[in-house]
Amino acid sequence: MSLVFSLAAALAATIVQQWVRDYMHVFQRYSHPLKRARIRQFLYEGADGWYMSAIVEGVPALIHISLFLFFLGLVDFLFGINTPTAISTTTVIAVCALLYLWTIVAPILNPQSPYQSPLSGVFWYIFQVIRGRRRINHGTGSARTRISTNMTEGRAQLAMQESDARKQRDARAIRWVIDNLTENSELEPFVLGISGSLNSQWGRAVWETVLRGEEDGRIPARATAAPGQAITLPDLSHSITHATANLAHREGTLQDLGSRITRMLKTCTDPGILPTEEARLKRARACIDGVLSLVLSMERNNQWEWFAEADVLTQTLTYLGDTERRVRDPSIVSLFDSMFMVRWMCMSLITMSKVLQTSGVRNAAERVIKCLADVRGEKGGTSDDIAARTAKIIDQCVKNGWGAADNLRVALNREVEPNKAEELFHEIVSENKHDIAELEYTWNSVGWAHDIDEAIITLMRTILHASGGIVEYLPGALLRWQQDSRQMPETGMRATPTYLMPHFIPPRLLVQRLWLCAWALRDIATKGWGVSLSQSKTLGDLCAPELQVPSIKAQLQTTGLMKAQLWRLQDLRDGGLAYTLELFMSAVRSSKATIYHSSRPIFIGTFRHVTSAWIEAHSISVGTQRLLVLLLHEVLSANNDTPADEVPGYIIDEFLTFIGLVLAKKKGSHVDHAVRVIEDYVALSGGMRKVAQETLFVIKSPIRVSVE
Numbered sequence: 001m002s003l004v005f006s007l008a009a010a011l012a013a014t015i016v017q018q019w020v021r022d023y024m025h026v027f028q029r030y031s032h033p034l035k036r037a038r039i040r041q042f043l044y045e046g047a048d049g050w051y052m053s054a055i056v057e058g059v060p061a062l063i064h065i066s067l068f069l070f071f072l073g074l075v076d077f078l079f080g081i082n083t084p085t086a087i088s089t090t091t092v093i094a095v096c097a098l099l100y101l102w103t104i105v106a107p108i109l110n111p112q113s114p115y116q117s118p119l120s121g122v123f124w125y126i127f128q129v130i131r132g133r134r135r136i137n138h139g140t141g142s143a144r145t146r147i148s149t150n151m152t153e154g155r156a157q158l159a160m161q162e163s164d165a166r167k168q169r170d171a172r173a174i175r176w177v178i179d180n181l182t183e184n185s186e187l188e189p190f191v192l193g194i195s196g197s198l199n200s201q202w203g204r205a206v207w208e209t210v211l212r213g214e215e216d217g218r219i220p221a222r223a224t225a226a227p228g229q230a231i232t233l234p235d236l237s238h239s240i241t242h243a244t245a246n247l248a249h250r251e252g253t254l255q256d257l258g259s260r261i262t263r264m265l266k267t268c269t270d271p272g273i274l275p276t277e278e279a280r281l282k283r284a285r286a287c288i289d290g291v292l293s294l295v296l297s298m299e300r301n302n303q304w305e306w307f308a309e310a311d312v313l314t315q316t317l318t319y320l321g322d323t324e325r326r327v328r329d330p331s332i333v334s335l336f337d338s339m340f341m342v343r344w345m346c347m348s349l350i351t352m353s354k355v356l357q358t359s360g361v362r363n364a365a366e367r368v369i370k371c372l373a374d375v376r377g378e379k380g381g382t383s384d385d386i387a388a389r390t391a392k393i394i395d396q397c398v399k400n401g402w403g404a405a406d407n408l409r410v411a412l413n414r415e416v417e418p419n420k421a422e423e424l425f426h427e428i429v430s431e432n433k434h435d436i437a438e439l440e441y442t443w444n445s446v447g448w449a450h451d452i453d454e455a456i457i458t459l460m461r462t463i464l465h466a467s468g469g470i471v472e473y474l475p476g477a478l479l480r481w482q483q484d485s486r487q488m489p490e491t492g493m494r495a496t497p498t499y500l501m502p503h504f505i506p507p508r509l510l511v512q513r514l515w516l517c518a519w520a521l522r523d524i525a526t527k528g529w530g531v532s533l534s535q536s537k538t539l540g541d542l543c544a545p546e547l548q549v550p551s552i553k554a555q556l557q558t559t560g561l562m563k564a565q566l567w568r569l570q571d572l573r574d575g576g577l578a579y580t581l582e583l584f585m586s587a588v589r590s591s592k593a594t595i596y597h598s599s600r601p602i603f604i605g606t607f608r609h610v611t612s613a614w615i616e617a618h619s620i621s622v623g624t625q626r627l628l629v630l631l632l633h634e635v636l637s638a639n640n641d642t643p644a645d646e647v648p649g650y651i652i653d654e655f656l657t658f659i660g661l662v663l664a665k666k667k668g669s670h671v672d673h674a675v676r677v678i679e680d681y682v683a684l685s686g687g688m689r690k691v692a693q694e695t696l697f698v699i700k701s702p703i704r705v706s707v708e
Contacts, residue, residue: 002073005066012059020056023047054121061118068097111155124151135161162202171209178257184264188283191261194290195343198297207297210253261287262309265316281323284316285340292347296605310354314468317348321473338592342599345587346606348470352583353610355466356576364462365572368455372566375451384623387566394449394507395560401442402547402556404435405514408521409547412539422529425539429525439518446508453494453506456565459572460501476502476586482545486516487523487534502551503582507562510552513544559630567630570623577614578627581655584610585635588647600650607654620662626670632659633673636681653691660698675699 023043030036047053071093078086106113107120108127134144135157148154159166181187197203267273268284291308321344355361372387380386411432416424429436464471464478471477481500494509520534520542529535536542546552555561571578588603614620620628635647635655647655656678663671675696682692 002066002069005062005069009059009062009066012055012062016056016059019052057118057121064100064118071097107151107155111158116151121151124154125149128154133158167202167206167209170206174206174210175253178253178260181260184267184283187260187264188286191264191290192286195293198293204297207294258308261291262312265308265312269315269319277323281320284320288316288320288347289340289343292343292350292602295347295350296602296609310351311468313347314351314355314470317344317351318469318473320344321348321470325473339596339598342591342602345474345591346602348474349580349584349587349606350609351470352467352474353576353580355463355470356572356580358466360462361459361466361576362573364455364459365569368452368459368569369566369573371452371455375448384570388563391560391562391566394446394452394562397442397445398507398511398561399556401439401511401514404438404442405517405544406547407435408432408439408517409540409543412517412543416539421539425521425524425529428539429521436518436521439515440522442511443515443518446511449508450494453508456504456506457497459569460497460499460504463501464499471501472499474583474587475590476551477583479549484513484516484545486520486536486542488516489519500549502549502555503568503579504565505552505555505561510546510561513546517542517544554634558633564627564630567623567627570621571627574621574624575614577611577620578624578631580610581607581628582631585631585647585651588651600648603648603651604654607651607658611658615658615661622668622670625662625666625668628659628662629670629674629677632656633677636677656691656695660695663699665701666699671699 026039026043028036030039075086075090075093078089100117103115103117104119104123106115108124111133128147128149133147133154135147147157177187177190181190198207264283265287268280268287271277271280274280274283287308291313324341324344369387370383372390373383376386376390376393378386378389408428411428414424479500479502481496481498484496494506494512496509496513520532520536523534524532526532534542552561555564558564568579568582584607591599632655635652659674659678663674678692678696678699682689682696685692
């Protein structure tokens, strides 16, 4: 019988091999995809209906039966010849038989068992029919359903069942990947999948377990939003254990992951490592997506540097920003879709928030404030009080000079025939003597502000250097300062910097640019029409181009140029919270992706990440408070008056909630201003702004602390 089963197994194996070869070759003969698909489906249904898989699995069973029949015959033969030899042989065979029986039932006792035999499927079927395991089916309302009677499908169902055991397996798998994948090409698909995994409730729970370094935990709530309310992102902060061993494991995991991402980021900016720019951009995008997702999903006070070294991250962000501007290759441009640009922008803002907290930037801002306080030699009072009085004097000078320069701009830009240009020139000089004199007086009045200009320009360079150039690509943060083609006096002039930061304008340099118009008019009038080198092609070219910069005009029309800048300097000295939010609001306004539902959690997560540490610290300086109120005024006014410049409602709700926390129990002129602005905002909406009303209630709380 053993020989019969052996030969039957050989014959069956040959026939099965022929069946499989024919099955594979039949539909591969045809090139038409639809025809191949139909033939394959036709044959597959036949193979499945005739239980071909069971026959294939039964072939090894014939070999096993043949072997045990041979053992039985051997034992019977040995007992007739030599009993001791037969007993020892029977013992060995019995042990092997027991082990074989164990492999049959092992998958039933533990579905994770790697040991099985051809008969395991039969016993699995019998077990499931008689008793049967059950699993929670989340697709049917968490009802418990029976596991499949097919062992392969049943084990797959158990592996995919959402449970604490699966969560721990997934977490161990991630840790294994982080610990064992050493090549960048191997790790890149893993990093690419981080952002996608954190988009799901289950993925966040798994990463929570990975970062906790322990084997239990709760699944965080799904990101949801009730009608009229901002989306609530899952807060993983409750999951961080304070146990020393777990914290060490967690930090080791994060640092290991961060070092690997940092190493990948370095390859993105080195053209000698990856063969094409497209490959470098794909890797850079994967890393930025992964880092941002981890940063936004971690606890708010997390040391985000664990995910990438700051200087390497800034280099990569700058590289991406530069590439998006200069490259027009369709295969590369396609990588910069609107959602990735949102993620790039938010990662850049988070990076900027950290850059502004560095000692270099804070010390540079402090030097400007000190210069404002010392430049006039005034004594008495704190440096902030003296600086505020200096800022007020500068604002008055700039305002007077700006008004005079704007009057000249209107006059000089009148249309005139070329042969009548000289006549118009003399008419303008005669009619605008007061404006020319005002500009000359203003220029002479701010000569002492030279040191302030130099301190502000140094601050701008410090921010640009510390950010690695990121600030150049953030909307509204940095502009190229238009070079002045007008003639200038040979002495006493300050060269114009390459860049203009609308939030930090050197006041004397601005007045210089305004005054050059008056100087040119005087020079032409003195030397004669057609003789002076100051004469330009058109009279309008004599005007300062800064008169057309909206951000400068807006500052002059509200609080005053230097007053707002002083608040901004005080804010930078204390960490740059309000300035970061100014950059954030500019980015939100410029982004066309704010209307997409998928971008909301990213913008909201970025806002909360930037502000959460300050909320926990409960210490926001008065300068920062005042700048926040100024930003609130700009945002709410824009949403009421200029629909094209609107900030989405969900961001305004977040901002109002934050303002309420900042100004709660405070009092002062800026607090009263904030109340008026919010009340106007509520009134214009017909009282429908629930979050704004709640913010008013918090700010108007009877217990308030003076910050004047």
